[in-house]
Amino acid sequence: MAKVELKKPIVDEIKENFADAQAAVLVDYRGLTVEEDTQLRKQMRENDVVYKVYKNTMVNLAVKGTEFEELVKDLKGPTAIAISKTDATAPARIICKFAKNSPALEVKSGIVDGTYYDKAGVEQLSKIPSKEELLSKLLGSIQSPIANFARVIKQIADSKESGDAAAEEAPAEA
Secondary structure, eight states, rough: OOHHHHHHHHHHHHHHHHHTTTTTEEEOOOTHHHHHHHHHHHHHHTTTTTEEEEEEEHHHHHHHTTTTTGGGGOOSSSSSEEEEOTTTTTTHHHHHHHHHHOOOOOOEEETTTTTTEEEEHHHHHSOOOOHHHHHHHHHHHHHHHHHHHHHHHHHHHHHHHHHHHHHHHHHOOO
16 A cells, blocks of 8 residues: 555544634643543543644645644654644633643644644634633623623612601501
8 A cells, every 4th residue: 555545534524623713822732641641632522622642744744735834843752732723812722721731741833723733823812712701701701791780770669668668657656
């Protein structure tokens, strides 16, 4: 079997992982212990992030002509790829949080929604909350004024009831 026939399924798998992806982050994983790598992979799986190590040449072939093509310039040395199809900031958030405790894990670069980010850019992206967190904050901020308004109306109604009760009692005493 020719080498091309052996490589094609791997390149197709990489293309499939990148298809419809919102974000991809490249990392240098040299120096991670097996235990650290296992923890990182577990966190990635829990957040629906694909975390794989492929040969750089295979990734190079797979991303040609896609919005992820700019990652090719950072495909040097041992490289792992974290790809998310559901949450654009999840790979950056998980990797940067993990790298704080494991300095052996180094961010190289990433692409989020078609925009290339270097190491510093990926670290800034990691500070953005997830979509669910942002939506819950938005709903909380929308709900808060309504709840406050309802409390004020209730207080007004309660004060009128107590005022009416006091007015009824006053003539009875006289």
